[in-house]
Amino acid sequence: xxxxxxxxxxxxxxxxxxxxxxxxxxxxxxxxxxxxxxxxxxxxxxxxxxxxxxxxxxxxxxxxxxxxxxxxxxxxxxxxxxxxxxxxxxxxxxxxxxxxxxxxxxxxxxxxxx
Amino acid sequence: xxxxxxxxxxxxxxxxxxxxxxxxxxxxxxxxxxxxxxxxxxxxxxxxxxxxxxxxxxxxxxxxxxxxxxxxxxxxxxxxxxxxxxxxxxxxxxxxxxxxxxxxxxxxxxx
Numbered sequence: 458x459x460x461x462x463x464x465x466x467x468x469x470x471x472x473x474x475x476x477x478x479x480x481x482x483x484x485x486x487x488x489x490x491x492x493x494x495x496x497x498x499x500x501x502x503x504x505x506x507x508x509x510x511x512x513x514x515x516x517x518x519x520x521x522x523x524x525x526x527x528x529x530x531x532x533x534x535x536x537x538x539x540x541x542x543x544x545x546x547x548x549x550x551x552x553x554x555x556x557x558x559x560x561x562x563x564x565x566x567x568x569x570x571x
Numbered sequence: 572x573x574x575x576x577x578x579x580x581x582x583x584x585x586x587x588x589x590x591x592x593x594x595x596x597x598x599x600x601x602x603x604x605x606x607x608x609x610x611x612x613x614x615x616x617x618x619x620x621x622x623x624x625x626x627x628x629x630x631x632x633x634x635x636x637x638x639x640x641x642x643x644x645x646x647x648x649x650x651x652x653x654x655x656x657x658x659x660x661x662x663x664x665x666x667x668x669x670x671x672x673x674x675x676x677x678x679x680x681x682x
Contacts, residue, residue, distance in 0.1 A: 466611070491670065500575075500661060500673040501614075547613060556602040557663045557671025558629075561613035 459484050461550050463562035470538050471570045478533040478565050480548030490531040491549040491559065492522055501547065507531065518542070543569045574598070575674035577662050583680045590649040592677050594662030601667055603645035605629075605637065608659040608676070617660075620645055621667070652681045 462481045470476050482488060489508050493501040505516025512524040522533045531548060545566045549559040578593035596603065602621050606614040606629075616629030618637040626637050634656060638646045645664075649656055657680050663671040 461613075463613075493673075498676075500675045501663075501671075503670050503672070506670055549614075556600075556665035556667050556669050557604045558602075558616065558619055559614075559671060561606075561615070563611055563613045 459550070459560055461548050461560050461562035463546075463548055463565045465565045466563065467566045467568070469568040469570060472540050473537050476533075476535045476538045476542070476567070478546050478548075478567070480531045480533065480562060481529055482531065482548070482550045482560075483529065484550050484560075486552055489551045490522075490524060491551070492516065492520070492531075492533050493547045493549065494518075495545045495547065495564075497544070504533070504546075538567075538569055540569045540571065543567055575662055575664055575672050577660075577674040577677050579677050580675060581678050581680075583682060584649075584652050586653060586681055588649075588652045588681075590652045590679070590681075592647040592649075592660055592662075592679070594645045594647070594664075594674055595643050596645075596662075596664040596672070597643065598664060598672065599642070600664035600669075600672075601642070602665045602669075603639065604663040604665075604671065605635075605645065605647045606661045606663065607631070608661055614661060617647065652679075654681050657681045 492504040548562040551559040575596045604619040605617040620639045636648045660677045662674040665671045
């Protein structure tokens with residue numbers, strides 16, 4: 458079955474500390490992988506995406522993610538977290554020709570301590 | 572700037588009412604989607620459309636229908652609202668093979 462798992466429901470990090478949010482997927486075809494962020498009461502904003510090529514992808518707001526096919530993972534990282542990064546983060550997977558038809562993970566809520 | 576607009580941010584409806592959630596995109600995207608978001612479950616796909624007058628069921632279509640009479644507009648219809656349809660509803664659009672752009676969401680409460 459196709460699925461996305463985000464093992465951490467809630468993470469708290471100190472401002473300035475590094476961050477890694479985990480994402481594992483199960484997908485039969487070549488996956489297109491995405492990370493979205495949702496601030497309270499808002500819609501989803503695309504942080505970054507992986508379609509092909511370099512397995513380390515850079516996104517907006519200083520985020521990056523690494524695709525590891527052997528581990529079926531697409532973890533999101535940021536070297537230094539800012540208080541404004543507090544939000545909910547969603548990993549998603551889709552097929553190459555289906556645009557926004559995505560399977561989402563459960564989400565990880567990030568809190569940032571001053 | 573790309574824009575997906577949902578007509579209401581908050582709605583309160585009574586059980587049994589017919590409810591319309593409207594979504595408009597200004598990016599000339601072929602694909603449009605309706606998701607619902609519930610805590611601990613992430614987003615789940617209700618219906619989607621790859622063209623005008625075309626619709627396909629997603630993972631949780633029961634109790635919902637959709638309408639796409641024009642390319643830019645995709646409506647979600649709750650034929651007879653029930654309390655278990657209380658949720659956040661998110662509309663999205665994309666090009667074929669492109670990234671999805673999401674609206675701000677409609678928080679629907681059915682009482």
